[in-house]
Amino acid sequence: MFSTEIGEKPIDSTNFKNYSCDLFTIFLCTRNLLCKTQKVYKKLFTRTIVCDILIATLIEGENMQILKGYVFRFYPNEKQEQLINKTIGCCRFVYNYFLDDKIKEYKETGKSKSAYDQIKLLPSLSKEKEWLKEVDSCALRNSLFNLGDAFKNFYNGSGYPKFKAKGVHERYKTNNIKSSYKGKEYNSIKLDLKNKIITLPKLKEVKIRGYRNKEVISGNIKSAIIKKEAGKYYVSVLIEEPLIRPAFTPKSIIGIDLGIKDLIVTSYNEKIENTIKLNTKRLIGLQRGISRCKPGSKNRYKMRLKIQRMYQKIRNARKHMIHDITNKLIKENDIIVTENLDVKSMQKNHYIAKGLNENPISEVIRMLKYKATWNNKKLIQIDRYYPSSQICNVCNYQNKEVKDLSIRKWECPVCHTIHDRDYNASVNIMFEGLKIYMKNIEQSV
Numbered sequence: 001m002f003s004t005e006i007g008e009k010p011i012d013s014t015n016f017k018n019y020s021c022d023l024f025t026i027f028l029c030t031r032n033l034l035c036k037t038q039k040v041y042k043k044l045f046t047r048t049i050v051c052d053i054l055i056a057t058l059i060e061g062e063n064m065q066i067l068k069g070y071v072f073r074f075y076p077n078e079k080q081e082q083l084i085n086k087t088i089g090c091c092r093f094v095y096n097y098f099l100d101d102k103i104k105e106y107k108e109t110g111k112s113k114s115a116y117d118q119i120k121l122l123p124s125l126s127k128e129k130e131w132l133k134e135v136d137s138c139a140l141r142n143s144l145f146n147l148g149d150a151f152k153n154f155y156n157g158s159g160y161p162k163f164k165a166k167g168v169h170e171r172y173k174t175n176n177i178k179s180s181y182k183g184k185e186y187n188s189i190k191l192d193l194k195n196k197i198i199t200l201p202k203l204k205e206v207k208i209r210g211y212r213n214k215e216v217i218s219g220n221i222k223s224a225i226i227k228k229e230a231g232k233y234y235v236s237v238l239i240e241e242p243l244i245r246p247a248f249t250p251k252s253i254i255g256i257d258l259g260i261k262d263l264i265v266t267s268y269n270e271k272i273e274n275t276i277k278l279n280t281k282r283l284i285g286l287q288r289g290i291s292r293c294k295p296g297s298k299n300r301y302k303m304r305l306k307i308q309r310m311y312q313k314i315r316n317a318r319k320h321m322i323h324d325i326t327n328k329l330i331k332e333n334d335i336i337v338t339e340n341l342d343v344k345s346m347q348k349n350h351y352i353a354k355g356l357n358e359n360p361i362s363e364v365i366r367m368l369k370y371k372a373t374w375n376n377k378k379l380i381q382i383d384r385y386y387p388s389s390q391i392c393n394v395c396n397y398q399n400k401e402v403k404d405l406s407i408r409k410w411e412c413p414v415c416h417t418i419h420d421r422d423y424n425a426s427v428n429i430m431f432e433g434l435k436i437y438m439k440n441i442e443q444s445v
Contacts, residue, residue: 066243066374070217071236072198072208080203084226084233087135087202091143091172092164094132097125099147099161115148136201139172146173171227174201176220189221191237198235200224208235217241230308245376253335253437255430257388257422258364260355261408264325265422267430272325274359276317283310318360326367330375336368337433339388340381352405380433388425388432392417 076084098121102112113121119141126132132140150161176189190199193215198208211217219241227234255267264272286307293300329336343362347353365381372379382388390402395415402410402421411418 064243064245065240067222067238067240068219069236069238070211071234072210074198074206074208074233074235076203076206076233080206081233083135083202084228086131087139087172087226088170088228089166090132090135091139092166093129094122094125094140095143095147096163098144099163102147102151115144118144118147136172136174138174138177138201142173142175170229171225173223173225175223177201187221189224189237191217191221193217198224198237200226200235206235230312231305243374245374248334248376248378250334250378252333253337253430253434254329254333255337255426255428255433256329257426257429258338258341258359258361259422260352260359262422263359263361264364265426267423267426269420269423271422274321276314276321277358278314279310283307286310318363322360322363322367326364326371329368330371330377333377335378335380335433335437336372337380337382337429338365338368339386339429340384341365342384378437380436382429382432382436386429386432388428389421391424391428392419393424393427393431 098118101118106112122132122137122140122144147161154160174189176187178188179186188199188201192198193211196208197205199205217239219239222238222240224238225236227236257265259265262271263274266272286303290300290303290307293303341361343356347356368379371377387398390398390400392399392412392415394417395412397412397414399410399412401407408421409418410421
């Protein structure tokens with residue numbers, strides 16, 4: 001630790017909580033090493049007034065339309081449950097049927113039909129398979145659009161589309177069809193939060209649960225996805241609703257370092273751990289139990305439900321944790337700086353792959369992106385190859401020995417400051433993001 005004086009007030013370089021958070025009185029690092037008679041002076045902080053620049057580039061509050069999904073748990077009766085399972089099976093059949101047709105046609109002619117051409121063949125197929133008429137026609141069409149999207153992803157570098165199996169990703173999508181008769185408007189999907197009822201095509205009225213604090217959701221319903229997961233049924237309603245964004249007034253900035261030991265380390269020296277871990281012993285016991293069961297037996301189905309519910313519980317707990325963390329970061333800060341990490345390539349390293357699977361780093365970044373857009377905040381991502389852990393945040397010296405992940409603390413050989421690896425990285429990330437932000441302001445003015 002050290003402190004240097006600007007005017008009469010001492011400034012502690014290792015405690016940025018009172019200084020790095022305020023952009024209007026930010027202390028910008030000069031990043032210059034001053035050498036004189038083999039004596040290296042410590043890092044200097046210069047006070048820069050940036051009020052005039054920032055006020056000139058404020059983004060006023062504006063209205064925008066967003067697509068927002070609301071997930072409800074819903075409780076169908078026996079007939080509705082049978083129809084849901086039948087619709088999921090019909091969608092799976094249509095997907096596999098036309099995928100097989102597409103593969104055969106491409107082998108023979110070198111061409112294949114588009115999703116719109118395949119939809120035209122659905123009436124003739126439903127005459128051959130009369131049970132296809134019993135389910136929602138929108139769900140069958142959407143399964144063909146999903147097949148088309150799968151081939152688009154394949155052309156963009158993803159894997160080749162696979163045939164769907166029973167019991168895996170059991171869901172279907174239906175659209176809200178609007179119509180009018182004698183001046184009245186009708187929707188195929190209706191949502192009544194007061195009575196906790198949703199109206200869906202073919203299923204009609206189904207009881208739902210969720211969003212107790214809301215009585216009305218304003219907006220236009222676009223579609224709904226019905227899914228079966230771990231023996232429970234859920235519906236996700238996609239609604240286009242207006243969003244009024246507040247004016248962008250940059251007053252605070254934070255740098256966050258995403259890692260394995262601690263999920264998030266902020267430039268305020270606040271460490272957030274991932275408290276939700278997978279119970280591997282319990283999972284191993286369940287996997288051994290299901291391996292002993294006969295295929296197709298009821299006991300195997302029960303063990304499978306237990307495993308699914310275990311994963312579902314962990315997944316929901318992690319989602320809740322990430323929402324709490326990202327909401328706090330968005331509410332308390334105007335500019336958030338992170339690294340642009342390539343998590344997929346990082347998972348190829350077998351030493352850190354297990355830790356990356358347990359720490360939802362990519363999910364944190366994904367939530368920060370859309371929440372920053374909704375709340376009119378700035379999310380800046382710096383270069384993934386920026387050596388944030390190696391650079392001393394006091395004198396700007398780069399210590400390449402810190403590449404070893406086992407080194408958690410190190411002493412700078414120039415200024416002799418003892419650094420915590422993750423906290424030092426978060427401070428450097430904050431300053432690098434501030435540089436990018438200031439450059440963008442200079443270019444826009």
